[in-house]
Amino acid sequence: MTIVYRPAREADVNEIASVYVETWRNTYAGSLPDKVLLTMSIGRQAASWAKSIRRGDEIIQVAEDSEAGIVGVGSCGVNRSRRANFKGEIYTLYVASDYQNQGIGEGLLASMFEALQAAGHDSAMVWVLSDNPARFFYETVGGRRAGDRDEKIWGVTLQEIAYGWDDLKRARIADGRLNRHAWVGGDD
Numbered sequence: 001m002t003i004v005y006r007p008a009r010e011a012d013v014n015e016i017a018s019v020y021v022e023t024w025r026n027t028y029a030g031s032l033p034d035k036v037l038l039t040m041s042i043g044r045q046a047a048s049w050a051k052s053i054r055r056g057d058e059i060i061q062v063a064e065d066s067e068a069g070i071v072g073v074g075s076c077g078v079n080r081s082r083r084a085n086f087k088g089e090i091y092t093l094y095v096a097s098d099y100q101n102q103g104i105g106e107g108l109l110a111s112m113f114e115a116l117q118a119a120g121h122d123s124a125m126v127w128v129l130s131d132n133p134a135r136f137f138y139e140t141v142g143g144r145r146a147g148d149r150d151e152k153i154w155g156v157t158l159q160e161i162a163y164g165w166d167d168l169k170r171a172r173i174a175d176g177r178l179n180r181h182a183w184v185g186g187d188d
Ligand SMILES: CC(C)(COP(=O)(O)OP(=O)(O)OC[C@H]1O[C@@H](n2cnc3c(N)ncnc32)[C@H](O)[C@@H]1OP(=O)(O)O)[C@@H](O)C(=O)NCCC(=O)NCCS
Pocket: 023, 027, 092, 093, 094, 095, 096, 099, 100, 101, 102, 103, 104, 105, 106, 107, 126, 127, 128, 129, 132, 133, 134, 135, 136, 137, 140, 141
């Protein structure tokens, strides 16, 4: 397996949409209403990703395997919430189920941290559903608890937790891995 992390192109949208729909269904069954998951469509998702890529107002990164094609996708950009002490925000991060736990999520996050820094955002946060085990992934890769909120969407109230990274310079990315101990209070 050889993974490359790179910006998404419009030609990628069908593969991105397949990864997205598959991981949403696997991840959110039981957390989000069945109807939302069942009615997701790869065609509509592909159109929506194509629109985002054309607009260019989000950074979209993919993880591409030399044989399997796109196996992960993440998007990020300016922080949309009022927690302005974090400049950037990770909006989405999804690795195809068969490719999880092989370092690809961390590699994609590292590539988004680099892209956020290049865009002038030196800190970042992410919101995750509190019952999603992915929250422990963010703890493993150095995120610190940065708040919680209730989101009302699709007729349900969802509890979310934020994780934040104060100083993306401290990521010290090597071989696609993040420096897990350098975020809070460490020396630069
Ligand atoms: C969460 C997700 C992006 C992580 O990506 P991944 O490729 O599976 O994770 P990685 O292999 O890069 O993991 C990096 C480290 O985090 C750890 N880790 C990964 N998932 C974890 C979890 N759920 N709990 C605890 N640790 C976890 C790994 O063990 C690894 O640590 P190690 O190198 O010390 O063993 C991926 O599992 C995913 O797409 N999940 C479903 C969708 C989702 O919930 N996305 C987040 C929405 S906010």
